[in-house]
Every structure is written in structure tokens, then in C-alpha cells.
Amino acid sequence: MTSRHSNWRLDKNSEPSGSKPYNRPKRPPGLRGRAIGLWYRDQMAKKRLDQSSLEVENEDFSSSRARAKEAKLQRKKSFEKLKDEKPLGSILLSDQKKKNINILLNETLDMYPSLQSKNITSYEHLSDTEFKHEFLQHIRGNMMENLKRKCQISKYDNEAENERFLDELKDKKKKHAYKQMQNVRNILPSMKMKKEIIDLIHNNQITVISGETGCGKTTQVAQFILDDLIEKGQGSQCKIICTQPRRISAISVAERVAAERDENIGGSVGFQIRLEKVMPRNRGSILFCTTGVLLKRMETDPSLNEISHIILDEIHERDIISDFLITVLKDVIQFRKDIKIILMSATLNSEAFSKYYNEAPHINIPGFTYPVQEYFLEDVLQMTNFKFEDNRPIWRKKMSVGRKREWHEFIEPYIRQLEAEKKYSRHVTNELRNLEYERVDINLIFELLLKLCFSQKNNDDGAILIFVPGLADIQKLSKLMKESEKFPMSKFIIIPLHSQLPTMDQKQIFKPAPKGTKKIIIATNIAETSITIDDVTTVIDCGFIKISNVDTETGIETLNAEMVSQANAAQRKGRAGRVKPGICYHLITKIRYDLLDKFLKPEVLRKRLEDVILQLKMLQLGKAESFLSKLMDPPESKLVQVSLNLLQRLGALNSEENLTPLGYHMAKLPVPAQCSKMLILASLFSCVDPILSIAASLGFKEANQLSVSQDDSDKRKYQLSMGTKSDHIAMHYALRGYEDAEYKYGFCKEFFLSSSILRLLIEMRKQFAQHLFDMKFTSSSHPRSPSDNLNSDNVALIKAIISAGLYPNVAVVTGCKRVPKLRSVSHEKMEFHPKSVLSKEKSFSSPLIVYHTRIKSSSLYIHDGTIVFPLSLVFFGDQFRIHEKTSNDRFSGVSINGTMRFVCTQSTASAIQNLRDRLNQILEWKVSHPGQVSWAEDNPELRILKTIMELITMEDNEDLDLSDYDDN
DNA sequence: GAGCACTGC
Numbered sequence: 013m014t015s016r017h018s019n020w021r022l023d024k025n026s027e028p029s030g031s032k033p034y035n036r037p038k039r040p041p042g043l044r045g046r047a048i049g050l051w052y053r054d055q056m057a058k059k060r061l062d063q064s065s066l067e068v069e070n071e072d073f074s075s076s077r078a079r080a081k082e083a084k085l086q087r088k089k090s091f092e093k094l095k096d097e098k099p100l101g102s103i104l105l106s107d108q109k110k111k112n113i114n115i116l117l118n119e120t121l122d123m124y125p126s127l128q129s130k131n132i133t134s135y136e137h138l139s140d141t142e143f144k145h146e147f148l149q150h151i152r153g154n155m156m157e158n159l160k161r162k163c164q165i166s167k168y169d170n171e172a173e174n175e176r177f178l179d180e181l182k183d184k185k186k187k188h189a190y191k192q193m194q195n196v197r198n199i200l201p202s203m204k205m206k207k208e209i210i211d212l213i214h215n216n217q218i219t220v221i222s223g224e225t226g227c228g229k230t231t232q233v234a235q236f237i238l239d240d241l242i243e244k245g246q247g248s249q250c251k252i253i254c255t256q257p258r259r260i261s262a263i264s265v266a267e268r269v270a271a272e273r274d275e276n277i278g279g280s281v282g283f284q285i286r287l288e289k290v291m292p293r294n295r296g297s298i299l300f301c302t303t304g305v306l307l308k309r310m311e312t313d314p315s316l317n318e319i320s321h322i323i324l325d326e327i328h329e330r331d332i333i334s335d336f337l338i339t340v341l342k343d344v345i346q347f348r349k350d351i352k353i354i355l356m357s358a359t360l361n362s363e364a365f366s367k368y369y370n371e372a373p374h375i376n377i378p379g380f381t382y383p384v385q386e387y388f389l390e391d392v393l394q395m396t397n398f399k400f401e402d403n404r405p406i407w408r409k410k411m412s413v414g415r416k417r418e419w420h421e422f423i424e425p426y427i428r429q430l431e432a433e434k435k436y437s438r439h440v441t442n443e444l445r446n447l448e449y450e451r452v453d454i455n456l457i458f459e460l461l462l463k464l465c466f467s468q469k470n471n472d473d474g475a476i477l478i479f480v481p482g483l484a485d486i487q488k489l490s491k492l493m494k495e496s497e498k499f500p501m502s503k504f505i506i507i508p509l510h511s512q513l514p515t516m517d518q519k520q521i522f523k524p525a526p527k528g529t530k531k532i533i534i535a536t537n538i539a540e541t542s543i544t545i546d547d548v549t550t551v552i553d554c555g556f557i558k559i560s561n562v563d564t565e566t567g568i569e570t571l572n573a574e575m576v577s578q579a580n581a582a583q584r585k586g587r588a589g590r591v592k593p594g595i596c597y598h599l600i601t602k603i604r605y606d607l608l609d610k611f612l613k614p615e616v617l618r619k620r621l622e623d624v625i626l627q628l629k630m631l632q633l634g635k636a637e638s639f640l641s642k643l644m645d646p647p648e649s650k651l652v653q654v655s656l657n658l659l660q661r662l663g664a665l666n667s668e669e670n671l672t673p674l675g676y677h678m679a680k681l682p683v684p685a686q687c688s689k690m691l692i693l694a695s696l697f698s699c700v701d702p703i704l705s706i707a708a709s710l711g712f713k714e715a716n717q718l719s720v721s722q723d724d725s726d727k728r729k730y731q732l733s734m735g736t737k738s739d740h741i742a743m744h745y746a747l748r749g750y751e752d753a754e755y756k757y758g759f760c761k762e763f764f765l766s767s768s769i770l771r772l773l774i775e776m777r778k779q780f781a782q783h784l785f786d787m788k789f790t791s792s793s794h795p796r797s798p799s800d801n802l803n804s805d806n807v808a809l810i811k812a813i814i815s816a817g818l819y820p821n822v823a824v825v826t827g828c829k830r831v832p833k834l835r836s837v838s839h840e841k842m843e844f845h846p847k848s849v850l851s852k853e854k855s856f857s858s859p860l861i862v863y864h865t866r867i868k869s870s871s872l873y874i875h876d877g878t879i880v881f882p883l884s885l886v887f888f889g890d891q892f893r894i895h896e897k898t899s900n901d902r903f904s905g906v907s908i909n910g911t912m913r914f915v916c917t918q919s920t921a922s923a924i925q926n927l928r929d930r931l932n933q934i935l936e937w938k939v940s941h942p943g944q945v946s947w948a949e950d951n952p953e954l955r956i957l958k959t960i961m962e963l964i965t966m967e968d969n970e971d972l973d974l975s976d977y978d979d980n
Numbered sequence: 981g982a983g984c985a986c987t988g989c
Contacts, residue, residue: 258986286988304988312989333987483983512983536984558984571984615986627988682988711988718983726982779988831981846981870982 086910094907100824100859101882102915103906103924105963110923116959117926120952124937135673138940143673143788147940151670155314155340155632159347162315167350170248170295177247177296181239190274197272200228202377209233209375210240213321213352217345218372220355222362224379225586229356230325231269234298237321237352238280247296253316254323255303257331258542259285266290266300286682287775303333307340308682311630316344321352327365328357328579329541330614330645332624338368339643340631360579361611368644382589384551388602390430393440396459400443418607426603444601452481452554452573454488456599460552462498465530474549474594475524475531477539479584481558481573483510483718486534490720503528509535509543512718514766521545540583544590551588553581555600560867561618567654569620570868575600577609614645621647621655626664626679629671636669661820661890662689673940681783683711686864690817691780695789696938696945697957698802700781702744702810704795708776709743710864710876715769716746716847725764726847732763733849736807737856738878740814740864742849747773788942802947808881808968809961815880816888818862820909823874825859832856834874837911842866845873860885860912881967882914887928887960894921930956 105113135151138144184190197203202223213219213236223229234254241250256262266283270276277283282292284301292299303324309316316322322341327334341353355365359376366374392398424445431441457478464476480486486508493499499506505525515521524547525531533545537557556573557580563570576584581598588594598605616624625636633639637652659665664675664685671679674689681688687707694703709715716729732749733742746763750770753759760767777795785793790800803809815822823842827833832853834842844851850861858881865875886892889908896918897904906921907913916924934953938945945953 284989289989301989302987304986306989307987308989329986331986481984487982510983511985538985540985542985560984573984623988723982776988843981845983847983851981867983873982875983 094910094913095903097907097911097913099903099905099913099915103882103886103920103967104916105920105923109963110919113923113927113959116955117930120930120956123930123952124933135940141941143940143942147673147676150632150676153632154634155343156347158632159315159344162317163347168249168295168318169246173248173295174242174245177242178245181242184274187274193272193274197228197232200232201226201380202228202232205375205377206232206236209377210236212373212375213237213354214240216373217349217351218353218355218369220357220362220366220369220372220374221377222357222359222374223377224359224381226380226590227377229377230265231272233354233356234321234323235269235272238296238298242296249320250296251294251319252298252321252323253306253319254298254300254325255306255334255337256300257303257326257329257334259302260542261326262300262302263288269298269300287772287779303331303337307333307337307627307631310340314344314631315348316351319351321354323354323356325356327355328361330611330616332615332619335614335616335643335645336624336627338365339639340633342369342642358579360582364644381586382591382593384585384589384594384596386585387595387597388605389598389600390436390440390444390602392456392460392597392599393443394436396456396463397439398443398456398459399439400447400453401455422607423601423603426601450555450575450600450604452485452556453599454480454485454492457489457552457554458492458496460597460599461493461532464550465499465504472549473525473527473530474592475533475545475547476550476552477533477535477545477548477587478552478554479535479537479539479557480554481556482536483512485554486510486513486536487720489534499532503530505529505531507531507533508720509533509539510718511536511538513720514717514764537580539587540580544587546590548587548590549592549594551584551594551596553584553596553598555581555598555604557612559612559618561613562620562651563868564648564651564654567620567651567658568868568872569866572869575604575608577612578605579611581605581608616643617645617647621652622659622685625652625655625659626675626685629665629675630679659685662686677787677939677942680787681780683707683780684864686817686821687711690813691784692789692939693813693816693935695784695800696935697809697813697961698800698945698947699804699806699809699813700784700790700800701748701796701804702741703813704777704780705744705747705773706740706814707780708773709747710740712773712776713769714743714746714876715750715765715773717764717766719764726852728763729847730849730852736811736878737850737853738811738814739848739850739876740878741807741810744810746770747777750774789938789944791944799947800944803961806961806965808965811878811880811968812884812888812964814878815860815862815884818864818878819885819889821863821866822885822889822909822912823861823863823877824912825856825861828854828856834861837909840872842872842874844877845875848875848877850874850877850879858882881964883924883964883967885912886914886924887931887964892925892928894918894925927956927960931960 135144135148202209209221221229221233234252237252238250241247256265262283262285266277266281270279270281273280275281277290278292280292280297282290282297282299284291284299284305286302286304324334324337327338338355345351345353355369357365362374362376366372427441427444430436461476478489480489490506490508493506505520507521522545533539539545553576555576557576558571558573561570561572562568585596588596628636628639636656637649640646640652656665656669659675660667662685663672664678666672677692678685678688681691683691687710690703691707694700716725719725729742732745733739734745746765747770749763750756750759750765751774756767760770781790781795782793784790791797792800822837823834824837825832826835831851832844834844836842856879858879860880860882861874861877862880863874863877867873867875885908886906891908891910893907895903895905895907895913903913904918905913905915906924934956945957947954
């Protein structure tokens with residue numbers, strides 16, 4: 013007795029109507045056993061290959077069908093296993109309630125008659141609304157077609173403007189301030205290559221410009237283009253967009269360039285980042301924006317109409333959005349022969365970009381930095397006489413095959429060579445030989461610091477910058493320095509630098525230390541690119557970096573310290589040579605340095621792909637797999653499938669991998685997919701305020717800050733959760749508290765919150781609220797409008813909506829001795845991350861937890877959780893099924909997900925099922941006919957939603973005894 | 981008992 017697989021996509025049939033039938037190829041006679049299997053495998057592979065080259069709509073039907081089949085098989089398997097699952101709770105409904113539900117269901121039959129329509133995948137049954145028009149146009153469109161259509165627009169040229177811009181520039185050149193700026197600019201290496209750069213850009217559609225820090229490419233190239241065109245009397249044709257990977261750099265570069273032009277921002281130069289912009293004049297202008305802004309712009313303006321030049325800066329960083337952009341632009345230039353693309357990168361990997369763009373011409377600008385002397389671990393050991401702790405001889409049996417080979421082929425011979433050269437003492441080579449494994453050694457950093465700060469010959473007054481992987485290392489080193497009493501505050505300014513630590517006095521970080529004191533900065537890789545401290549002359553690079561990764565098979569994300577790449581090491585070293593010659597200590601051996609990878613894996617290979625896939629769907633780029641295969645480094649097919657499967661389960665994509673109405677809304681909102689689902693539900697249930705805060709926090713970051721010394725911040729977060737046993741609701745209370753606080757600074761200080769993050773979160777809330785209003789889900793664009801917040805104080809309802817969004821991320825509490833014990837629904841061991849308020853919980857009134865983020869580091873941690881009750885999951889989960897007592901299954905009740913069962917009577921089960929079906933009808937209808945639910949009158953929609961709300965609220969108030977669920 | 985860094989008209 014399986015209820016239809018309901019997940020409010022308007023797409024229940026997995027059989028695509030109107031698609032071509034799938035012709036199973038006939039296998040040649042004479043094959044046997046394994047050979048048959050192999051033959052079919054090859055056929056499938058061939059078919060997939062053939063189809064990926066076809067145009068968008070017919071593509072890959074066979075594999076989606078295979079996927080559906082696989083999913084069905086999995087489901088069948090899990091139902092078998094379900095028999096062994098202990099029930100995770102029970103559902104109790106009084107006879108009176110069931111009676112009322114049945115009356116209600118009868119009275120609200122045929123709420124939406126057109127939903128009964130058979131031809132549901134074509135969406136023709138939808139009422140004729142603005143939304144239907146917009147949606148159908150979107151899912152039927154494809155980017156190439158749009159480009160063909162839109163690129164016919166003739167070139168913009170305005171004589172009057174041309175003249176005005178030229179006169180303006182001539183006048184400016186006479187001004188003293190402008191001339192002075194010009195003198196500063198003239199020193200830059202890029203200035204010497206101005207003509208070459210302009211010519212190259214002029215003569216080619218694509219240009220790759222490389223250059224190291226200090227060459228001035230970021231500030232100059234856009235100005236070269238603009239001034240050149242103005243001087244040619246073509247200023248009005250010029251409209252440049254220059255992207256930056258970070259918000260701050262977009263603003264600061266714009267400010268810098270405006271200053272160089274003796275202007276304020278908003279003239280010929282502007283910037284645009286999310287939630288903040290100062291636009292330049294329409295023509296003869298340069299806009300500095302973040303990569304994300306450009307990508308979003310392309311959703312509505314794929315042909316980049318009116319734009320004359322796109323400059324993508326810092327693409328060597330290989331972040332997802334930049335990688336994505338260079339691929340999309342490859343398509344755009346086919347139709348916009350007049351647009352110019354300029355790719356700017358560091359010298360190291362610029363060749364690769366040139367190659368990716370079909371051997372595009374490439375120009376290198378020499379950089380200007382002071383020389384930096386490099387030392388390696390062997391030198392540091394010699395200097396400090398350091399001895400590694402617990403340094404047992406290498407137990408080579410334990411090493412992986414690769415490590416073993418590495419040791420025998422390179423490292424061991426290198427040490428032998430050092431011994432032969434006798435450049436280093438016996439002590440050094442012994443330590444290297446006995447090094448069990450390479451890791452960050454805080455004691456070594458400390459010893460090196462002592463040497464640097466207290467040996468006579470060192471009278472350098474520059475700052476010392478230490479790179480460590482994470483907060484734990486910052487804390488350890490700070491503690492060590494403090495306890496040694498060798499670094500008194502009178503002589504040393506010690507600055508920890510980490511994105512989640514409160515930024516102490518800003519000026520202190522950037523201004524040189526007063527005479528007689530030394531500045532020591534202990535930083536994560538935030539100091540590699542995001543924060544630049546000019547007066548650094550000594551860098552200590554521990555050689556490790558924390559880096560996120562993803563398991564291609566399971567999709568589990570990880571965060572662990574790994575060895576840096578040569579590019580990282582070079583960047584870190586470069587931080588010592590900004591104002592004068594410097595020194596860099598790499599705490600790895602020279603041979604290890606040579607063996608390092610050239611670059612880190614690009615981000616797109618280290619992240620889950622749900623959001624990228626939604627973005628590419630929004631840009632109408634066709635099948636995920638075939639578009640992603642065009643990237644410079646295509647992600648593994650298996651991982652694409654994992655992400656596609658989740659999006660399909662969430663109801664964002666249908667079986668043909670097209671956006672559903674729900675998916676369309678999800679992709680439009682700038683939050684993770686699961687959060688947008690929450691937002692839509694919140695508007696239907698009239699409780700947007702809390703969910704807006706939660707979606708903003710999950711999509712951006714929590715406002716809670718950390719501290720270097722002891723941690724009161726966890727206790728304060730616990731207070732903020734107000735006993736709701738939910739990190740998510742704590743996020744809501746943090747924002748509400750901040751908004752309502754009269755003395756905001758004091759509030760932030762008391763609760764260890766970052767006011768700058770809170771302010772951004774509040775702006776994001778407004779942005780989402782505006783979206784919901786524009787989509788007609790709410791009656792007001794104000795986040796706290798009373799009419800959209802009738803139920804915002806109903807904690808049980810908020811939790812239910814959180815669980816509806818975060819599903820299928822469910823964890824189960826299995827016990828609670830010292831700390832809560834946790835497992836996933838598929839029985840993996842998990843833990844609450846210590847920052848979660850739930851990690852301190854002693855008793856659980858329900859074993860069910862929903863979460864957003866799960867990362868494997870030292871353990872598989874859930875970073876944020878909310879405790880929920882069975883009904884929320886039963887109403888909003890998928891694969892709902894009723895179980896009857898039979899001879900081989902003594903269980904009577906319902907199950908969801910093929911993994912979670914709940915005990916109830918048959919009559920309760922069927923009442924729940926019917927109510928659930930009706931709820932799904934409402935949700936299906938609502939996402940495709942956006943409109944508010946009127947809470948003012950007694951309409952059928954409202955009566956159903958209210959009934960569900962009442963059931964959920966009631967359940968939360970019953971205190972259940974955890975001992976029922978304890979595995980022990 | 982522990983949290984690299986970014987981003988979204």
C-alpha cells in the first residue's frame with residue numbers, strides 16, 4: 013500500500029509524455045554470462061556518449077530511465093530492510109480528531125480539479141497565469157536559441173556622448189590631482205606595456221593577461237581600454253565589466269580606480285556586489301563586480317547586451333563561479349562576435365586558460381616584488397636544533413603504497429644526499445630520517461619564533477606572518493607564547509587572524525608596529541589572498557592548509573588539513589616581499605616542496621554540485637552532465653549523479669532533469685536549494701520572519717563568533733536557543749535580538765555575535781522577502797509584516813517547516829550518556845559538532861534531528877540541528893508507506909524514506925495519508941499558482957493547513973520518553 | 981570537545 017511518491021513537484025509520472033520511446037538495443041547472439049553484461053554496459057556507455065552530443069531536449073533519456081529503475085530497486089531493498097528498523101516514535105490521534113479530519117477531507121474534495129489532469133508533465137493544465145507563461149518559456153528555452161535571437165541588436169554609438177567623454181578626459185589631463193595620480197601609475201610595470209595590451213585586446217576577441225602581484229593589471233587594464241576608446245572618439249561604445257572573486261576587492265579596486273581618475277565612485281567607475289552597489293554612468297564606464305553578480309545578471313541577460321568588454325580577474329584561483337563563467341562565455345562569444353573577453357590570472361597557470369580558449373593570445377606583465385629568501389625545514393632544524401616529539405622511526409609497513417614509493421624514490425635519496433654533502437649537522441638528517449609523518453608542529457614554530465625574535469643578528473623591524481591551517485593551531489600557538497612569558501604585550505603585538513574571530517582593532521593589523529615592538533600575525537589562509545598586510549617581511553609557512561573536499565561516491569563533504577600546493581607556498585612566500593626584501597621559512601623539506609602538487613584541486617572538484625546545477629538550469633544550459641563536462645576540469649560523473657538525485661528528491665528537477673515549478677522558485681532565490689523550499693512553505697504557513705533569518709544564516713554564515721582563549725560563546729548561543737533545542741531557532745533569535753536591541757553593540761558583545769554579519773543577514777532577509785513578494789507568495793515585502801507572520805511564534809510549526817526544508821537530512825539520537833550518540837538513517841555513526849546547542853543536551857524528547865550541514869573532519873559532524881517530532885517528517889518526508897500487521901511483519905504503522913518507521917493504528921495511518929495527499933495538492937498548486945493563502949477567511953486551503961498546524965503543535969507539547977527509542 | 985576561504989541584479 014504505497015502512496016504515490018509525493019513531493020510537490022508537478023510531476024508525478026516518471027514516464028515522460030511525448031518523449032521518444034526507448035529502444036533497447038538487441039544483443040548479438042552467442043554471448044554468454046558476463047559477456048552479456050559487458051555488452052550492455054558498453055551499449056549504455058555508447059548511448060550516453062552519443063546523446064550527450066545531441067541537442068538539449070532529447071538527451072540522455074535512457075540514463076534517466078536507468079536512474080529511475082535503480083532508485084526503484086533501492087527503494088524495494090530498503091523496504092525489505094525496514095522490517096529490522098526500530099520504530100522512531102508513535103503517532104496518536106483521538107477518534108474525534110480522525111473524525112474531524114475525515115469530515116474536512118470530504119468537504120474539501122476537488123479543491124483543485126485541474127490537478128487530476130493526466131498530462132501533467134507538459135504543465136498545460138496550469139491556469140493561465142503570468143507564472144505559467146514565465147515558467148513554460150523558461151523550461152522550453154535554451155541558451156543558444158536565446159543568444160541567436162538576442163544578439164542581433166546593433167552596436168550602440170552616440171556622437172554627442174563620444175565628444176563629451178573626450179572633452180572631459182582632455183580637461184582632466186590638465187588637472188594637478190590627475191597628473192599626480194598619473195605619476196604614481198607610471199611606475200607600474202603594466203604601464204610600460206600599455207600599447208601592447210591595447211593592441212592585443214583590439215585585435216583579438218579573447219586575450220589572456222598574466223602578471224604577478226604588483227604589476228598593476230587589476231587597476232590598469234580596464235582603464236587602458238576605456239581611455240583608448242574615449243581618445244578614439246568611441247567612448248560611448250565602451251561598457252566594461254570587470255569581475256573580482258571577493259566583495260571587498262570589488263569595492264576597493266573600484267575606489268582605487270576612481271581615485272586614479274580623480275573622480276568619485278559613480279562617475280565612469282562603479283561597483284556592484286550583492287546588496288550593495290554604486291553604478292557608474294551607463295556608457296564609457298567600468299563596473300567592478302563580484303563573479304556572482306555577473307552570473308546572476310546572465311540569467312536575465314545571457315547575451316550581455318550592451319557590454320563591450322568582460323574582464324575576469326584572478327581566474328587562477330579557480331573558484332567555482334569563475335570556472336563556470338569562462339565556460340558559459342565560450343558559448344556567448346559564438347554569437348556576440350563584437351564582445352571582448354579578457355582573462356587575467358597569475359603567471360603560474362595562465363597557459364592553461366589560453367589553451368582552454370583555443371590558444372588565445374597571451375601576454376605576460378612582469379610583476380614587481382622584492383626578493384624573498386627561502387629556507388626549508390632542514391635549515392630551520394639546523395637553526396633551532398629542534399627535536400620532534402614522540403618521533404619514532406618510520407614504520408614503513410603502515411605507509412600507503414604511494415607514500416612508500418615516494419619515500420624510497422625521492423625522500424630517502426635526498427636525505428642521503430644531504431648527509432653526503434655534510435651541509436647540515438647529523439642531528440638534522442637524523443630528525444628528517446626519523447620523521448614519522450609530516451604534520452604541523454606548533455612547538456617548532458614556537459622555537460623558530462624565539463630564534464627570530466631574540467637572536468642578536470635579527471634587527472628587522474617588519475612584521476612576522478605565520479600561516480597555520482586552522483583555529484586550533486592559532487589557539488595552541490597563542491597559548492604557548494603567552495605561557496612562555498617571552499612575548500610580553502609591551503614588546504609584541506600578537507594578532508590572530510581567522511574569519512570567525514572578532515576583528516580586533518582594524519588599524520592595529522595594518523599599521524606598522526610602534527618602535528620597539530614587533531607585530532606577529534598568526535593567520536589561516538585568509539592572509540593568503542583576502543587580507544594583505546603590507547609591512548610583513550618574514551613569513552613562516554607551516555606547509556599545510558585546511559581544505560574542503562567531497563567523497564565522489566557518497567557525496568559526503570570533508571574538511572581536513574592537507575599539504576599546500578606550490579602555488580600556495582609561492583603566494584605565502586610573496587607576502588614577505590611587499591615593501592622590502594623578506595624571508596620565508598617553509599616548514600617542509602626542499603624535496604617535499606618539489607614533490608608538492610602545482611595547484612590545489614579546483615573548487616568545482618571539491619564541492620557538491622546542487623547549487624551549480626540549479627544555476628546552470630536557470631541559465632538554460634541543458635543537461636547538467638553535458639554542460640559540466642565542458643568545464644576546464646569536469647567533475648566526476650558519479651558526483652553529478654549524486655547531486656542530481658538529491659535535486660530530484662527535493663522536487664526541484666523532474667525525471668527528465670527539467671526544473672519543476674518548485675525548482676524554478678528554488679533556483680531564483682539566492683539561497684541553498686533546501687532553504688528556498690523552507691521559505692516558500694513559510695509564506696504559505698504565514699511565518700516568514702524566523703525562516704528568513706534561518707535561510708539567510710544557513711546560506712551565508714552564522715553570526716556567532718569564536719574566541720582564542722576560553723569559549724563563552726557556546727554558552728551564549730545556548731542561551732539564544734531559549735530551550736528550543738534548535739540551532740536554527742537560535743539563529744532566528746540572534747537576529748531578532750539584534751533588531752530589537754536598543755544598544756546593538758552591547759548585544760553583540762554579550763552574545764559573541766558579529767554585527768557586520770548580522771547587518772548583512774538583515775539585508776539578505778529583506779532581499780528574500782522582496783523575492784517572495786515579487787513571486788506573489790506574500791502580501792508584503794517587509795520581513796516582519798504582521799500578515800505574513802501570523803504564526804511566527806509557533807515554535808513547533810517553525811521546526812516542522814525547517815524539517816520540511818532540510819529533509820532528507822535526518823539523524824537519529826540513539827542514546828545520551830556523556831554526550832548524545834547519533835546515527836544517520838542509514839546507520840552511519842555521527843556526532844553533533846560541539847558548536848551545536850544540541851551537543852550539550854542531556855535529554856531528548858524525540859530522537860529525530862534534522863540538519864543542514866554535515867562535514868567529516870575528525871568525526872562525521874552535524875554542524876546545526878533541530879529536534880523534530882514524527883508528524884513533521886511524516887507530513888513532509890517522501891516515500892510514505894502504510895504498513896499493516898501481517899504474518900512476517902508485526903509492525904503496524906507508517907514509514908517514510910524507506911528507513912524510518914512510526915507506530916500508529918491503521919485508521920490513524922489512513923487519516924494521515926489522506927491529509928498528507930491533500931497537503932501535497934496544496935503545495936503543488938501553490939508553487940505553480942503563486943499566491944498567498946488567505947488566513948483571514950475559512951477557505952479550504954486554510955482549513956487543511958490549519959489542521960496540520962494544530963496536529964504538529966499538539967505533538968510538540970507531548971513529552972515523549974527517550975528510553976523507548978534507546979538502542980541500548 | 982572543536983569551526984579553511986569565498987560568493988548570489
